[in-house]
Amino acid sequence: MPGTPKRLRPRKSPRQKRSAQTREQILEAAARVFVEHGHAAGTTNRIAEAAGLSIGSLYQYFPNKDAILLELARRHVDHGRRLAEAAVRRGLPAAWDERATVLVDVALGAHDGDPRLHQVLFEESPRPPALLAELRALQDSLVGLVAGLLREDGTVRVPDPDLTAWFLVAAAESLTHRYLADRPTADTEAFRRELTGLLTRLVHPAPAG
Known part of the structure; x- marks a missing residue:
């Protein structure tokens, strides 16, 4: 969206079903991690682990938590x-x-x-x-x-x-x-x-x- 700093913009807009599913997987895992650990301790490493993905795969979709x-x-x-x-x-x-x-x-x-x-x-x-x-x-x-x-x-x-x-x-x-x-x-x-x-x-x- 216009006005969103580059550091907060998603890196990949899913065009294929598999990419869309991976993105949803990350978001669902992130919700669980933030509920359990809060903002400060809800790290991308924890989110990637909860999503069953490598940290590199997560960073293909989002630059940070x-x-x-x-x-x-x-x-x-x-x-x-x-x-x-x-x-x-x-x-x-x-x-x-x-x-x-x-x-x-x-x-x-x-x-x-x-x-x-x-x-x-x-x-x-x-x-x-x-x-x-x-x-x-x-x-x-x-x-x-x-x-x-x-x-x-x-x-x-x-x-x-x-x-x-x-x-x-x-x-x-x-x-x-x-x-x-x-x-x-x-x-x-x-x-x-x-x-x-x-x-x-x-x-x-x-x-x-």
Whole structure:
């Protein structure tokens, strides 16, 4: 992608089935290694060993471990984008509390992999400007979508739909990330209900008293 430093660009774009399989093998092995060892100790030697490849074979596809991490992070971003697009294609419910549930489910679905891997990708590893731009573009598109829904909903009265939409998207993403990292409860359904209630109250506050 334009803007990605050369040192973080993959070295080979697979054109044959075997090359594509090898690339997937490397990425799957890397995910396991980063989950077990973290960013600092997740070396290319460990990744190559986990993938059953020589270090030279790995370097034919990726120049270093951060290039592998970047590819894994981009896949996470694409996964979240596809989930949001699929939710829109299916058609959104009319009631806002049900729409809030959809937003929570998209956030949970985007984090449905190993939370430790997500932590390595977005807390421990370097994030180049190109990846930050992709993350911002995804957030902006979601905020724009939610702001449009707020404006179209005749039951919603918020002074600034764009700001409220930002709060909704940021809360869904940030709290889901923290929940899966901290696991204050093993009951994911309880978290889902609490977060849905919070997002609903941002739009429909409880009456005073």
